[in-house]
Amino acid sequence: MIVKRISKIVSVIPAVNTLIDVGCDHGKIGIEAIQTGKAQQVYFTDISAKCLSKAQNLAEKRNMGDRCVFTCGFGMCGIVADCACIAGLGGLETLKIIDNSQHKFDWLVLNPLRNVKELRKQLQKDYFFIYDEIFFDKKFYNIMLLKKGGELLSKMQIKYGKTNLQYFRKDFCDYLFEERAKCVTILNKVFDEKVKQRLSEIDNLLCGRQYVR
Ligand SMILES: C[S@@+](CC[C@H](N)C(=O)[O-])C[C@H]1O[C@@H](n2cnc3c(N)ncnc32)[C@H](O)[C@@H]1O
Structure with missing residues (x-):
């Protein structure tokens, strides 16, 4: 079963050819992205071989193996794709993964669990915040869609999230x-x-x- 948080993350992913699901664990984000037509091909990475094998099993179960590539290692593992999704990791680890990659991704979909302000402060230099909102699924999560570019966020936007302040939604x-x-x-x-x-x-x-x- 796909939990609300995963559905929300996938709904924020733009329609792309290639997606990398970083720290994929169970692989549900990447598989759901293929299933919903958001991505044609998905690269799955995880630092843990045991976690990565869960994604491999899910891809096999769903008969999607031919559209999936699996790599065990740190962060992006040198892979280039149209969009990178890094969900369910701390904000500082997320930043480390982005900084570690030689490639500037056109799109980033992020779901940092901590240190969200630090993440915004760093990423505004190279990215434009298209979507940055709180989402409730048993607890509050930050979900973001960023496009390559750059902008200068205000102190309040760094603290609370740009589109949270703009749209003021219920969550x-x-x-x-x-x-x-x-x-x-x-x-x-x-x-x-x-x-x-x-x-x-x-x-x-x-x-x-x-x-x-
Ligand atoms: C909490 S799970 C998140 C799974 C999935 N992305 C989600 O949001 O439901 C974190 C996963 O990231 C992996 N991980 C942690 N640090 C990593 C890194 N630097 N590079 C790649 N994978 C990492 C862990 O092994 C684990 O499988």
């Missing part, structure tokens, strides 16, 4: 309310100037806003 709003509740809980126990400032920033963001569904 982002829910995320802000959750963050707000965390701040209130802390401030009820102890005074902390930074937490107070964060609460006030969140309140300013929420003030007068309505959900976009």
Whole structure:
């Protein structure tokens, strides 16, 4: 079964000839990308041979072996493709993988689990943020689509994500309310100037806003 997070990631992938599913593990992102017509051919990589074999098994099960290439190693493994998807890794590891590749990919689809601000700060130099939003599937995830280029993000865009602020969709709003509740809980126990400032920033963001569904 494809979980909501995987479907969302695949929905963000642009239609391309070649896709690399980096750190593929089970391989569901790459296989779903073929299945939905997002990619004609998928390169799967994983640093763990055991994880990579799960993707190989899934490709065989779905009779897609002829459209898949499997490589065990770090990051992109020197592979060139139209789009690279790096999902379910930390932001710093994601950056290390992107920096390590000689090739500048036209498209990046990312789902960093931590250090999202650091990732935005670095990638704005070489990429344009087409989509950068919070998505809820049992917990909050950041999902991004970046196009080769570059832009200068504001401090707030680096902190919260460009299109989160632009479209203010329900999941982002829910995320802000959750963050707000965390701040209130802390401030009820102890005074902390930074937490107070964060609460006030969140309140300013929420003030007068309505959900976009
Ligand atoms: C949490 S899983 C994510 C699987 C899938 N991408 C997803 O989002 O559901 C992380 C996978 O990345 C692999 N991995 C971790 N660091 C890596 C690296 N530097 N290069 C390639 N694969 C890596 C791990 O072996 C593991 O299979």
